[in-house]
Amino acid sequence: MSLFDMPFDPAREAALVTGAGNGIGRAIAQALTGEGVRTVFADVNPETVAAAIKTSPRPELAIPFVGDLALAAVREALLADSEAALGRVTHFVHSASPPRREADHVFGVSHETWMRMHAVNIDAGFHLSRELARKLIKAKLPGSFLLLTSLHAGTPRNLPHYSTAKAAMAMLVKELAKTFGRHGIRVNALVPGAIAAGGFVADPALARHIPLGRLGNPADLAPMALAVLSNRISAYVTGAAIAVDGGLSLTNWFDPPELGEF
Template sequence: MSMKLLEGERALITGCAGGIGRGIARALKAEGAIVLGSDIAAPPAEDGIGFLAADLSKRDGWKKLLDGAVKKLGTISLFVHAASPRRLEADTPLSVSEETWDLMTDINLRSGFFLGREVGRHMRDNRIKGRMILVTSQHREMPRNLPHYSASKAGMTMVMKELARVLAPDGIRVNAIAPGAIPGGGFVAGNLDALVAQIPLGRAGTPDDIAQVAVAILSERFGRYVVGTTVEVDGGLGLTSWIPAKA
């Protein structure tokens, strides 16, 4: 029987209470990784995935999470930042509040950067040829009528590139995944049928669609030469122009 792709790896995943983060946590565990997930609320316990509560909107939230994760896992060889607040269609460029802006950028961008940087230092200091993924979005480049979300994902993309460049000489690979329309988690579609009609592949995505790509990128069998790259997983939605402008 062949060895699983991530046998013996130790993974920390943010945003694992549901949606994409939960899907990635399950997929990594299925491929042999020891998985510790985090979120502000506990996920279902039946998956057998470890859990550590963390509020990444707080200034010290990322540090408390990292300290707790190292205590539980010992070392971290895989890191996935999938945490992101729920986004509401009402939070358009002319209506989004400062509080909503801060919440989104604190969790996505600030915590994503500091966790990635300190996990990278941990990997380097322990001579671990680790791998990281930041979950960004198509809307790092395509306007979404949600400026706080799009701006945070654009910033995360550059954070990924900056970390990838500085950590690659130590054998640490940093990449990003840009999901398309994945209902559930933080994604709320006003008219899902109309959105699906725009997807060339003809269906919305699932967390498992994202998770299987994450496994490939994180594995040394398939992803060993992938560094500083954003992989689109969107059924072809990025080929269309599907977001109408509105105030």
């Protein structure tokens, strides 16, 4: 059997994806059902959850959950509903994040927007990861978690609520990976570059700064997400930040050289 034939074990593995109504989360959740994995599609938007499930390769494997993950009670409900539907969540993807708006610079961002960005990214990411891991460790089962961070975990975005939330998530991945590793639970960060999805209004001119010459799209993220989530393909990968950015993070004040004749 080829290494890539069966990246998951649908008899024992099941997934929860937040932000599954749109963009990168949707692409990952849909791809998981395509691999035969029962998957909870969690998002705040009921219409997009329904549409994401309807357009999945295997809609019968998808379970909808609609709720605002900024709220602690909703996170509890998500955990309870996911367990009721799946038995045990072994694979967790945290992609939910409020929209970025350029007006939310240092002096523009409101207290509520600041709090909400942190609540959905870092508070929900921490709480859901910890509670899912608690169950897996007690049951002596392996798991694999993937948190969506950003290149702006390490470089400013002019959106301080966003970059600080992503920086916190980048460290959370390392904390969780170190604590859970000996219990067979891997935790990694997926670091998208400029991906034309709902959360980022992409200026096509940005492609000039991307070594691979184009903006990304959610379909560029899903295969790598599945590879990192898979305990068969990535059994020895934890605490890693895997950039899927077309090389955008290599860009600095030096343009690539003109090669001329060589």
